[in-house]
Amino acid sequence: MPDPRTELTYQSPFALLVAVVLSAQATDVSVNKATPALFASAGAPQTMLALGEAGVARFISSIGLYNAKARNVVALSRILIEQHGGEVPLNRQALQALPGVGRKTASVVLNELGVEPAIAVDTHVFRVAHRLGLSAAKTPDLVEADLMRITPKTGLTRAHHWLILHGRYTCVARKPKCGSCLVSDLCPSRELFEGA
DNA sequence: ATCCCGAGGG
DNA sequence: CCCTCTGGAT
Structure with missing residues (x-):
């Protein structure tokens, strides 16, 4: 049950993808x-397309990179309509072919x-993997490969979720909360932050 | 000044 | 590989 104050909320695959x-x-x-206001006006690809780039931009102007995102959301909506029957395609190749959708976004969806x-x-998974010594790889794709290799197949989704939440609430970027960290005993980076 | 569930272009 | 897009929170 996601907390709407801190985690993405959505009510359809389309809304998830856009979010x-x-x-x-x-x-x-x-x-x-x-x-909420955006999806109230445009909760489906057709209405999102009708809203247009400037219309979408107005709803999301409080978010960073809003011009590029507005352009991508409208373009992506058009492709869903023209190539996928107005639905979100449920495979990686089609997802990553959408503008604004890279490997990370496709994986989340x-x-x-x-x-x-x-x-x-x-950014959270990358940071936590490095601090815990699970990977020293320099790019997200290589860190992903390391994590996939060392994580039991049946635990991938749970591992992913834990890494995100741990990074967001405990192993935060600036002042990690090592004192309340469940795995600080296993963490080779703890001493770097002690006393801070 | 740094960071946030990055992606695309040069 | 680098740079740019971008506002709000800390």
């Missing part, structure tokens, strides 16, 4: 602030909709 696209380099809180377990390496 995740909007969440790039933006907090879920800021996305959740803008999306596929994982969230229960299509395929995946570890989406966002």
Whole structure:
């Protein structure tokens, strides 16, 4: 049960896809602030397309990178209509062919909709994997490969969710809360932050 | 000044 | 590989 104050909320696959696209380099809180009004006006690809770039931009102007995101959301809506019967395609290749949708966004959507377990390496997962010594890889794709290799297949979705939440609430970027961390005993980075 | 469930273009 | 897009929170 996601907390609407801190995690993305959505009521359809289309809304999920759009919300995740909007969440790039933006907090879920800021996305959740803008999306209710947006989806009230345009909850489906057809209405989103009709709203147009300027219309979408007005709803999301409080989110970072809003011009590019408005352009992508409208373009993506058009492709859903013209190529996918107005539905969100449930495979990685088609998702990543959409403007504004890269590997990370596709992974979140596929994982969230229960299509395929995946570890989406966002800024939180990347940071936590490095601090815990689970990966030293320099790119998200390589960190993902390391995590996929060391995580039991049946635990991918749960591992992904834990990494995100741990990074967001405990192993935060600036002042990680090592004192309340469940795995600090296993963490090679703890000493870096002690006393801070 | 840094960070936030990144992606696309040069 | 780098740069840009971008506002709000801390």
